[in-house]
Structures are given as C-alpha cells and as structure tokens.
Amino acid sequence: MTIQFNNETFRDDxxxxxxxxxxxxxxxxxxxxxxxxxxNMEQHRGGPExxxxxxxxxxxxxxxxxxxxxxxxxxxxxxxxxxxxxxxLAGWDTLELIMVSKSEDYPDLFELHRDGNRWRWVNKPxxxxxxxxxxxETTLPCGPLEYITRQTQGDFAVLxxxxxxxxxxxxMVTTQADWSLDFDIxxxxxxxxxxxxxxxxxxxxxxxxxxxxxVQQGAPARRLNWTMTVNPLLDTSPENYHKWGIxxxxxxxxxxxxxxxxRVELQxxxxxxxxxxxxxxxxxxxxxxxxxxxxxxxxxRLHRVVRDLPEELATYKGFIxxxxxxxxxxxxxxxxxxxxxxVWPDLGTEPPLQK
Amino acid sequence: xxxxxxxxxxGAEKIAVTVSAVVPLNDLVTRFEFTRTDGADFxxxxxxxxxxxxxxxxxxxxxxxxxxxxxxxxxxxxxISVRRDDQGRxxxxxxxxxxxxxxxxxxxYPVNLFPLxxxxxxxxxxxxxxxxxxxxxxxxxxxxxxxxxxxxxxxRTPALGTYADxxxxxxxxxxHIYYDDQSQAIPLEDLLDGQPLGTHIYVCGPxxxxxxxxxxxxxxxxxxxxxxxxxxxxPQPGKPFEVRLCQSDITIQVGEHxxxxxxxxxxxxxxxxxxxxxxxxxxxxxxxxxxxxxxxRDHWLDDEDHxxxxxxxxxxxxxxxxxxxxxx
Numbered sequence: 312m313t314i315q316f317n318n319e320t321f322r323d324d325x326x327x328x329x330x331x332x333x334x335x336x337x338x339x340x341x342x343x344x345x346x347x348x349x350x351n352m353e354q355h356r357g358g359p360e361x362x363x364x365x366x367x368x369x370x371x372x373x374x375x376x377x378x379x380x381x382x383x384x385x386x387x388x389x390x391x392x393x394x395x396x397x398x399x400l401a402g403w404d405t406l407e408l409i410m411v412s413k414s415e416d417y418p419d420l421f422e423l424h425r426d427g428n429r430w431r432w433v434n435k436p437x438x439x440x441x442x443x444x445x446x447x448e449t450t451l452p453c454g455p456l457e458y459i460t461r462q463t464q465g466d467f468a469v470l471x472x473x474x475x476x477x478x479x480x481x482x483m484v485t486t487q488a489d490w491s492l493d494f495d496i497x498x499x500x501x502x503x504x505x506x507x508x509x510x511x512x513x514x515x516x517x518x519x520x521x522x523x524x525x526v527q528q529g530a531p532a533r534r535l536n537w538t539m540t541v542n543p544l545l546d547t548s549p550e551n552y553h554k555w556g557i558x559x560x561x562x563x564x565x566x567x568x569x570x571x572x573x574r575v576e577l578q579x580x581x582x583x584x585x586x587x588x589x590x591x592x593x594x595x596x597x598x599x600x601x602x603x604x605x606x607x608x609x610x611x612r613l614h615r616v617v618r619d620l621p622e623e624l625a626t627y628k629g630f631i632x633x634x635x636x637x638x639x640x641x642x643x644x645x646x647x648x649x650x651x652x653x654v655w656p657d658l659g660t661e662p663p664l665q666k
Numbered sequence: 667x668x669x670x671x672x673x674x675x676x677g678a679e680k681i682a683v684t685v686s687a688v689v690p691l692n693d694l695v696t697r698f699e700f701t702r703t704d705g706a707d708f709x710x711x712x713x714x715x716x717x718x719x720x721x722x723x724x725x726x727x728x729x730x731x732x733x734x735x736x737x738x739x740x741x742x743x744x745x746i747s748v749r750r751d752d753q754g755r756x757x758x759x760x761x762x763x764x765x766x767x768x769x770x771x772x773x774x775y776p777v778n779l780f781p782l783x784x785x786x787x788x789x790x791x792x793x794x795x796x797x798x799x800x801x802x803x804x805x806x807x808x809x810x811x812x813x814x815x816x817x818x819x820x821x822r823t824p825a826l827g828t829y830a831d832x833x834x835x836x837x838x839x840x841x842h843i844y845y846d847d848q849s850q851a852i853p854l855e856d857l858l859d860g861q862p863l864g865t866h867i868y869v870c871g872p873x874x875x876x877x878x879x880x881x882x883x884x885x886x887x888x889x890x891x892x893x894x895x896x897x898x899x900x901p902q903p904g905k906p907f908e909v910r911l912c913q914s915d916i917t918i919q920v921g922e923h924x925x926x927x928x929x930x931x932x933x934x935x936x937x938x939x940x941x942x943x944x945x946x947x948x949x950x951x952x953x954x955x956x957x958x959x960x961x962x963r964d965h966w967l968d969d970e971d972h973x974x975x976x977x978x979x980x981x982x983x984x985x986x987x988x989x990x991x992x993x994x
Contacts (some may be wrong), residue, residue, distance in 0.1 A: 397784040405711075446810075449821070473783055474891050525948060527940070528709060529679035529775040585738065587781040631800040 316375045316436060327543035329602055338363045338597050339654050340535040348510050350554040352522055355389065355533035355579045364578055367412040368463055369594065375436055375462045377545065378404055384485040390493045392457045394481035401481060402456035403446055404583035405590055409459045432502045433460055438485060454522050456481055461512050465594030472589055476524060479503050486545040486595045488538045488574060488631065494549065508623040523589060526636045528582045536576040539630040543572055562633055567640045573613070600640060608642030608661040612652035617641060676938045677718065678774035685769040686743060693937060695796060695828045695845045696762055699745045703770060707741035713803035715776035717744065718942060723760050730757040731898050731941050733799040734776055737806035744773060746829060749796040755900060755923060777940050780896035787864030789815040792879055794871020795822065798829055800896065801870065818852045821842045825980035841975055854879065868894045898943030899963055902982045910991040911935060911956055926980035928992065937980065937994055944982040951992050958987010
C-alpha cells in the first residue's frame with residue numbers, strides 16, 4: 312500500500328493526528344483488563360498484515376513529521392545522539408540492518424544498491440540519494456548511527472555486550488519517555504533501570520537481562536511498554552522537563568479526550584552481526600484518549616487498567632495526579648461488559664458501548 | 667502481546683549449505699568450506715563466533731559447535747577447521763571420513779560467546795593447537811579495522827602447526843609460534859608484564875592452558891574483565907541413567923555415549939540449546955527431584971548452583987543415582 316504521510320507537529324500547536332487507519336493498527340498494549348510488569352517477550356518475525364508488527368522497522372503516516380521533529384531536537388541538543396568510540400562498528404551494523412530491512416520491506420519507498428562496499432541508498436519520502444563506502448565514515452555526512460537514525464522512526468539504544476552484561480554505549484534518543492541518553496551513556500543494564508519501582512524486587516531485570524544476552528542473530532525479539540503523555544509530545548526528555556512537565560497541569564474535563572495520550576513503545580531487539588552488540592529500537596506510538604474510545608473494547612479495558620494500576624506504577628509513569636480525571640473520562644466508556652482476550656480491536660465481534 | 671502465533675524451535679536459526687571445499691591441512695586437521703545452498707550471501711558475523719554443524723550420521727543427528735575461522739568480511743563462504751579426535755564421540759571423525767564436496771548440510775546462524783572487546787587498545791591472543799581457529803577470524807577482522815594485535819601460538823610440532831606457517835609468513839612481526847617438540851613455551855609471565863594499559867588477552871586451547879593463562883594473569887594483577895577465554899567441552903561418556911521429564915510427561919534413558927540433551931532430543935523433546943558445550947547457559951534446567959549424585963561439567967553454573975542440586979546443564983553434565991526428575 313502507499314502511505315499518505317501527514318504534515319503535522321509534535322510541539323507548539325500539536326497538529327499531530329491519527330487517521331482511522333492508524334487508530335485501528337495502534338499497538339494497544341493490554342491483553343487483559345489489568346496490567347503488571349512481565350518480561351512479555353516474543354519473537355519479532357512479522358505479524359498480521361498491516362499491523363505495526365508486520366515489518367522489521369514499521370513506517371507509518373507520521374514518518375516525515377517525526378523525522379522533522381528529530382532534526383529540531385538534535386539542533387537544540389546534539390548530545391541526544393552519542394556513540395562511544397568502540398561502538399562505530401555497531402553503528403555500521405545498525406545502518407546495514409535498517410537499509411537492508413527497509414529496502415526489502417518497502418521497495419516502493421527505499422532502495423539499496425550494493426556493489427562490494429560501494430553502496431547507494433535511496434530514501435524516496437525524504438528525497439535522499441546517497442552513495443557512500445560501507446565502513447568508511449568519511450563518506451557519510453555524519454556517523455553511521457546518526458545518519459540512518461535521522462531517517463528511521465523511534466529511538467535507538469545500542470548496547471555493547473561484555474562480561475555477561477549489557478552497556479548503554481551508543482544511541483539516538485529524541486522521543487523518549489523521560490530518560491536521558493546523556494545521563495545513561497556508559498551505564499550497565501541494572502544501573503540504567505535503577506529508577507524503575509517494583510520490578511527489581513520481582514526479579515524482572517535479572518530475567519530480562521538473561522533473555523537479552525541470548526538474543527541471537529537471525530532471531531530478533533520484541534515487547535511493548537507504555538506510559539501516559541499530555542499533548543502529543545515525542546520529546547518528553549528530562550532535559551526538557553521544564554517545558555513539558557507543566558503541561559500535565561493543563562488537563563481539564565473538557566480537553567482531556569483530545570490532550571491525554573496513551574504512549575506505547577514497541578521495543579525490538581536485534582543481535583548485530585559484525586559487532587555482536589544488541590540493537591534496541593524503541594518506537595513510540597501516541598494515541599489520544601478520544602481516539603482509543605472509538606474502539607469499544609479498548610475503551611472498556613483502558614478504564615479498568617488505569618483504575619486498578621498499583622499506586623507506585625501510576626506515580627512512576629507520571630499520571631498519579633491526573634488519574635481521577637482520567638477515570639472520570641474513561642468511566643463513560645466502560646459499561647461493565649466483559650472484554651475479549653488479546654490486544655486486537657475486535658471491532659466486528661465486540662459489542663458497541665451499552666450506555 | 668502475542669501479535670502472531672509463534673513457536674520457536676530450540677537452537678539458533680539454521681542455514682542450508684553445500685560443502686564447497688574439503689582441505690586437509692595436516693595429519694589431524696581438515697578445513698571445510700561451505701556455500702549457501704540458496705546461492706545467497708551468508709549473514710555477516712563477528713570474529714569469535716561459532717556455528718553448530720548438523721551431521722546426519724545414519725539414524726543419528728550429531729550437532730557439534732565449531733568456531734568460524736573464515737574472514738568475516740567474506741560473505742560468500744563460511745569455513746571451519748576440524749581436528750580429528752579418534753577417541754572422541756565421533757563427530758569430528760564423521761566430518762573427516764564422510765563429508766565430501768557437494769554434500770548438503772545444515773549450519774546454525776553464528777553465535778558469539780567469545781567476542782573481541784572492541785574497547786581494547788591492544789589484543790593479545792594465546793592459542794593452543796586447534797584453539798587457533800577463532801583467532802584466524804579475529805585477525806582478519808582486526809586487520810581490516812587497523813586493530814593492534816599479536817598472536818602467541820603453541821603447537822606440538824611444525825607438522826601439526828595448523829596455519830602456523832601461513833600466519834607467520836603473512837604477519838611476521840605479530841605472530842610468535844612455539845613448538846612443544848623443540849621445548850619452546852609461551853613466555854606468559856614476560857608477555858603479561860609491560861603491556862599497554864587497555865590491553866585485552868584472549869586464550870583458546872586445552873583446558874590446562876586456559877586455566878594457566880587465567881591464573882597467571884590474576885596473579886599478575888590483571889582485571890578479570892580483560893582476560894577472555896573459550897573452551898567448548900565435548901560431552902563425556904558415562905554410565906547410562908534414567909530421567910523423568912515432568913513437563914513432557916515421559917521417562918527417558920540416557921545412553922553411555924550420548925548426553926542428557928541428546929537423549930531428550932532423541933525422544934522428541936525440544937529442549938533449548940545454543941553452544942552444546944557447557945558455556946552459553948541456554949539449556950539450564952531445573953531439577954525437581956534427585957536421589958543420587960550430579961556430575962556437573964559445565965562452565966555456566968557457579969559452585970553454589972552445582973552444590974545446590976537444583977540445576978543441571980544437560981548438554982555436558984550427567985547423573986549417577988536412582989531418581990532424577992527434571993522440569994522439562
């Protein structure tokens with residue numbers, strides 16, 4: 312299919328919108344009416360046609376606008392993209408993986424022509440036609456990681472693997488849920504997860520690390536994570552908290568449906584072949600509450616999840632203060648009917664709202 | 667999230683290959699080269715990675731890990747070098763006697779349990795015998811990126827010095843060969859002394875050599891993070907024993923010459939594995955009940971785990987006793 316790219320913003324006037332197509336394919340993260348941490352990993356080998364799980368790197372209607380927003384963030388703060396000296400090879404791995412995947416998965420949008428190490432990359436939506444020498448940094452306008460992630464939606468953490476541990480040694484992070492690459496760079500897996508409540512005690516991180524150390528070449532994995540964001544902001548970084556944190560106080564019963572967004576991360580994990588590093592793309596999808604509730608099953612379920620979430624988690628995810636208002640809004644869309652298992656919208660089989 | 671029904675088979679992803687060359691290197695070691703049967707390029711790999719070779723030996727499927735020793739930059743072939751072990755379990759012998767050019771075989775995707783530390787300012791390699799193989803790939807990779815390395819390679823005799831002449835000729839200033847039959851030995855203590863800050867050392871060879879390098883480096887104050895080693899264990903034969911697998915709800919017999927993992931596979935249990943040599947941790951299995959003695963041989967579990975009797979690595983470890991029930 313041909314994607315119609317939106318012209319929209321994730322700041323100032325917030326003209327970001329999801330089309331009906333984007334709503335129906337939204338990666339709703341709750342497979343049942345409650346939520347607790349789990350490692351919830353599965354293989355990343357396709358998914359239903361048209362879903363965000365189908366391609367290795369999903370391209371959607373927000374592509375061009377997200378890339379413009381990334382360029383604005385980087386212009387203000389170049390430290391959002393960093394790569395420690397030993398991670399250059401992993402940067403080339405990342406570039407290769409994305410170029411090969413996108414040209415195979417979206418041949419109408421991207422082309423890769425390779426003659427030995429002489430490569431030509433064509434990105435039609437962004438109007439890029441670049442010839443360069445693979446593994447020769449001097450032939451690209453910037454480092455390989457920065458080059459390709461300026462053209463790919465989602466944040467990217469590139470984790471070196473040493474001594475049975477993962478290390479946050481490179482990344483491109485401009486669409487993050489309140490964490491900072493500049494703060495975390497060089498940290499190990501337990502250090503950068505230190506602020507997360509409850510999960511350490513539950514042994515989640517020990518199990519997750521063991522799983523990730525064993526993600527093998529040719530067998531990528533994925534999971535979902537989620538939080539809440541007021542206004543469709545991609546850049547909810549600690550560096551800019553003074554700009555966006557205060558917006559959480561602007562919610563009213565009248566504007567909450569439009570302003571309050573569920574923020575879902577599709578996290579994928581790829582073993583990089585040349586460097587043996589682990590690539591961790593974190594793709595952010597935003598959806599307004601008023602769009603979620605157009606899917607009756609999702610409206611019912613989101614109300615129940617938000618209502619029953621442990622206080623520590625609502626605090627950590629930053630919406631404890633707004634929870635009562637969220638519940639007032641979402642309660643209108645919960646008629647108490649049971650919901651079907653699984654994440655899919657099930658529009659054909661789930662009953663419409665009964666009130 | 668369960669976006670699609672998925673069932674992964676144990677082990678790494680597989681690649682169908684054709685044997686493209688069989689090159690005897692000396693009395694004991696032969697190189698096998700493979701091309702992809704579908705004609706495509708192989709996936710790139712990082713030096714130090716191994717592949718698990720699947721051998722169809724009559725009714726029996728043999729799965730042996732071998733270091734990839736071809737140049738990682740050459741995606742047209744994968745190559746391994748196999749030392750014939752006449753006293754072994756038969757995998758290497760099968761390769762030497764049965765595998766011919768044109769044969770169809772199956773390899774797994776590369777798995778790297780012995781990677782280069784790319785932060786290193788200098789890499790010093792210690793190889794013993796067939797332990798040279800991962801270093802062949804590491805040297806090729808570092809030569810391309812202008813890496814700083816040197817190799818110290820101990821062989822029994824010049825006639826058995828696999829790749830020794832080739833390496834010494836190509837990299838005369840970086841390669842040092844030591845022949846046992848000429849009473850030459852790696853001057854390890856001298857070599858550990860005075861290396862530049864940020865040097866990493868790597869050892870691959872017999873168990874005794876690996877222990878010697880680790881112990882000597884520790885005694886000389888080297889941080890353990892700067893000392894890397896890889897040793898694949900071959901499963902050892904032992905007395906047959908019986909195991910109850912409670913998840914699968916079957917009781918199986920482990921024969922004298924097969925590993926517990928192999929016995930599970932023979933009985934149709936899809937148990938997880940990667941290296942099959944006690945190093946990767948993938949096959950770790952919980953013990954539900956045991957009345958007898960474990961013969962732990964892996965490098966994965968720590969002493970406490972071994973003593974606890976709660977875990978076993980079925981790829982290399984065995985059991986002697988009356989009852990063993992595993993959560994598999």
